[in-house]
Amino acid sequence: MDRKAIGDKIQVILVKVLKHDRFEMHDELTATMVEGWDSLTHMAIIAEIEKEFSVQFKLKELNKLRNMGTLLDLVQSKLN
Amino acid sequence: MYFHSILFAPFLFFLFFVYHFVLPKTQKGQNLLLLLGSLAFLGLNDLKSCGIILITGLINFAAVKKMSQLAEGNLKKYVFYLGCAANIGVLGYYKYLGTLLSGIQSIFQGQSTNTLTDIIIPIGLSFYTFQLLAYWIDVYNEEIEPETNPLDFGVFILYFPKMLSGPIELYQKFSPQIKLPRQFDTALTTDGLRQFMWGFFKKTVISTHCLSFYAIAFPEGQTHAGLVVLLGGMLNIIYIYADFSGYSDMACGLSKLFGIRLTNNFASPFFSTNISEFWKRWHVSLSSWIMLYVFTPLSFILRRHNKVGVIVSIVTSFVLVGIWHGATSNYIVFGLLHGLFFIPLVLRGGSINASNSSTSAFSSSTKMFGTFMLIALTSLFFRDVPVRQTLQEITSIITSGQLNVPTALFHGATNMLYWLLIIACFVVEYIQRRHEHALCIAILPTWKRWLTYAIVLCIIFFFSSYPSDHFIYVQF
Numbered sequence: 353m354d355r356k357a358i359g360d361k362i363q364v365i366l367v368k369v370l371k372h373d374r375f376e377m378h379d380e381l382t383a384t385m386v387e388g389w390d391s392l393t394h395m396a397i398i399a400e401i402e403k404e405f406s407v408q409f410k411l412k413e414l415n416k417l418r419n420m421g422t423l424l425d426l427v428q429s430k431l432n
Numbered sequence: 433m434y435f436h437s438i439l440f441a442p443f444l445f446f447l448f449f450v451y452h453f454v455l456p457k458t459q460k461g462q463n464l465l466l467l468l469g470s471l472a473f474l475g476l477n478d479l480k481s482c483g484i485i486l487i488t489g490l491i492n493f494a495a496v497k498k499m500s501q502l503a504e505g506n507l508k509k510y511v512f513y514l515g516c517a518a519n520i521g522v523l524g525y526y527k528y529l530g531t532l533l534s535g536i537q538s539i540f541q542g543q544s545t546n547t548l549t550d551i552i553i554p555i556g557l558s559f560y561t562f563q564l565l566a567y568w569i570d571v572y573n574e575e576i577e578p579e580t581n582p583l584d585f586g587v588f589i590l591y592f593p594k595m596l597s598g599p600i601e602l603y604q605k606f607s608p609q610i611k612l613p614r615q616f617d618t619a620l621t622t623d624g625l626r627q628f629m630w631g632f633f634k635k636t637v638i639s640t641h642c643l644s645f646y647a648i649a650f651p652e653g654q655t656h657a658g659l660v661v662l663l664g665g666m667l668n669i670i671y672i673y674a675d676f677s678g679y680s681d682m683a684c685g686l687s688k689l690f691g692i693r694l695t696n697n698f699a700s701p702f703f704s705t706n707i708s709e710f711w712k713r714w715h716v717s718l719s720s721w722i723m724l725y726v727f728t729p730l731s732f733i734l735r736r737h738n739k740v741g742v743i744v745s746i747v748t749s750f751v752l753v754g755i756w757h758g759a760t761s762n763y764i765v766f767g768l769l770h771g772l773f774f775i776p777l778v779l780r781g782g783s784i785n786a787s788n789s790s791t792s793a794f795s796s797s798t799k800m801f802g803t804f805m806l807i808a809l810t811s812l813f814f815r816d817v818p819v820r821q822t823l824q825e826i827t828s829i830i831t832s833g834q835l836n837v838p839t840a841l842f843h844g845a846t847n848m849l850y851w852l853l854i855i856a857c858f859v860v861e862y863i864q865r866r867h868e869h870a871l872c873i874a875i876l877p878t879w880k881r882w883l884t885y886a887i888v889l890c891i892i893f894f895f896s897s898y899p900s901d902h903f904i905y906v907q908f
Contacts, residue, residue, distance in 0.1 A: 399735040
């Protein structure tokens with residue numbers, strides 16, 4: 353699956369969990385830039401991503417995420 | 433010898449002068465002086481603490497280095513668990529064992545004869561242990577490389593501005609600052625002095641007068657009822673804030689004199705509109721620690737349980753915050769309540785509403801007041817009184833219908849002046865809430881800056897008092 357398709361699916365998940373679409377997807381997007389994406393909602397987003405792509409993350413991998421670009425790379429690496 | 437004691441001034445002056453103007457500007461020389469100064473500071477406060485911390489520090493240094501050299505596998509995992517358990521064990525022995533044993537003895541024998549309650553906890557042990565635990569975890573997870581220089585490691589764990597009551601510093605944030613020689617920086621030094629001055633003002637003026645008002649409103653040994661409980665809670669939390677944030681401002685300010693920035697522990701917490709925002713602004717170094725090393729792993733494990741998983745993680749984290757303060761039921765209830773306060777936020781979907789820009793000023797003010805009252809009332813669990821009594825007192829605000837506020841609190845020009853000073857302190861903090869500290873006034877014209885210094889110094893000179901020589905959080 354290419355990065356664009358992964359990004360689109362993650363965008364749908366963010367809208368579903370955060371209940372708004374007031375953000376634009378790009379590689380430099382971070383959680384602090386998205387209203388409501390905080391520590392209380394973060395793991396719900398992660399769980400949805402795991403379910404959507406049928407992948408499993410390790411906490412170590414999540415701790416290394418810096419922005420949307422690194423999340424897309426991580427998901428892509430799990431799918432390949 | 434605390435930051436606001438007379439003895440500390442010549443100690444600080446000597447260290448500052450030698451550090452910047454006598455020693456050659458080498459990293460090794462500066463770190464050696466900081467280590468010796470810190471050992472002297474700790475030794476003058478409590479020689480036994482100094483010994484315990486030095487010995488455990490050296491063991492931790494060697495053990496973490498050894499662990500990092502092991503190959504991935506069970507042995508490395510066991511060494512890691514053993515290291516963490518040993519640090520928690522030392523903290524448990526000094527901080528919790530006495531309380532737990534007397535609790536058990538009281539249950540079975542009706543009274544406690546346990547002498548372990550007399551054990552005195554080494555200064556700063558809770559803060560020191562949390563720093564070391566974070567260091568163990570981060571090295572184990574390969575987030576950081578272990579420190580190889582015992583001198584730099586010594587400065588990391590013993591650095592005197594953060595030794596008494598934090599901030600709890602992470603190695604990866606603190607260490608890069610001591611890896612290069614530090615030059616004298618006029619702007620940073622001046623800013624440090626301003627922050628120290630504001631902390632000194634909060635500790636010696638605001639905190640001490642709040643404490644005396646609190647003693648009038650809430651005399652010890654009595655059960656209180658009615659509106660006075662509300663007032664007692666407010667005075668208690670303002671006292672705790674002024675004392676601890678005063679200490680933290682002094683610690684951060686002092687550290688800037690040596691070219692090292694510490695974590696700002698407070699960011700105008702009383703202007704928070706919900707409990708989540710409050711904990712992002714109150715005792716920031718502890719709440720960030722709990723977030724990184726307790727809440728995140730726990731919520732990761734429970735991520736498939738949706739909101740229930742988040743609630744369990746948050747309540748567990750806050751119970752731990754309570755236990756960090758002490759093993760008594762008071763602190764556990766304090767932590768539990770704060771964890772439970774998060775439930776509406778979790779059910780509603782995070783802090784979306786808090787950051788909604790369309791929220792009116794009136795609505796924000798109401799939320800700020802509501803949050804402040806929740807914090808104020810739960811602060812009553814910090815007292816050395818049974819939980820049941822505190823719960824009765826809080827319930828009585830609604831049930832008793834008494835409007836009993838001691839009028840002595842508002843008698844006389846002096847008391848009114850102290851109230852004005854308390855209000856003025858928070859007005860200044862509100863105006864400066866987006867800055868690192870309340871006296872971030874570098875952009876003001878020179879005369880306005882000097883006028884500010886003169887006013888603050890005059891207030892300290894005329895209105896400071898020393899009913900207690902310690903900081904509240906030193907006991908934790």
